[in-house]
Amino acid sequence: MSDTRIPTTVSAGPETVAPTAVRGASAAPAPGAAPSLLTPVGLLTVLLGAALPMIDFFIVNVALPTIDRDLAAGPAMLEMVVAGYGVAYAMLLVLGGRLGDMAGRRRLFLWGLAAFGVTSLACGLAPDAWTLVAARVAQGAAAALMLPQVLATIQATTSGAHRARAVSLYGGTPGSPAPSARCSAGCWSPPIWRAPAGGRSSW
Secondary structure: HHHHHHHHHHHHHHHHHHHHHHHHHHHHHOOOOOOOOOOOHHHHHHHHHHHHHHHHHHHHHOOHHHHHHHHHOOOHHHHHHHHHHHHHHHHHHHHHHHHHHHHHHHHHHHHHHHHHHHHHHHHOOOHHHHHHHHHHHHHHHHHHOOOOOHHHHHHOOOHHHHHHHHHHHHHHHHHHHHHHHHHHHHHHOOOOOOOOOOOOOOO
16 A cells, blocks of 8 residues: 555645746746836937037137137147046046946936036136136046946836837947037137227137
8 A cells, every 4th residue: 555655745746836837937027127217308308418519629629719809718738638638538438338227327426417517617717828728628537437327327227129229329329429529629718809998708
């Protein structure tokens, strides 16, 4: 009798456990089916943040003659105004991405955005050329904190077709502000031949 009971008990185990395992496997969510966490408003916000450094770069390039006249900068100082921003941005870009991974992408993006606004105000209120160069270096550092968080946020919070669309919009963001930035800088900077002698114009 024991010989007939043991196979019955052993065979009953797999028959009761196997259907449970199959049901658990069928209830598991499919990989890649998670919904996107980045809303259209959030995507627009990070894309605007990505456009700001390029807009500032083109505006300053167009406004260089006005800066030269108002601050008596000279060719060498004008080169430092442009290069200081680019060098600080290029040197700190990788560090900004790493800090975003450590401290949080959202936090670094907001910090970089706030710092970019403050340094932009400092550039506009600079009383002399050296102050403008220092503000431009700080502005490049702020852009290096802000910009890496944009693509990292898109990569971490989107998937599938939404990610492809967001990345394509991000790819077109750097070139889109170029025409409008040049036009706005030309409108804000008065022509040299119309500026009053010794007058100071904001840029």
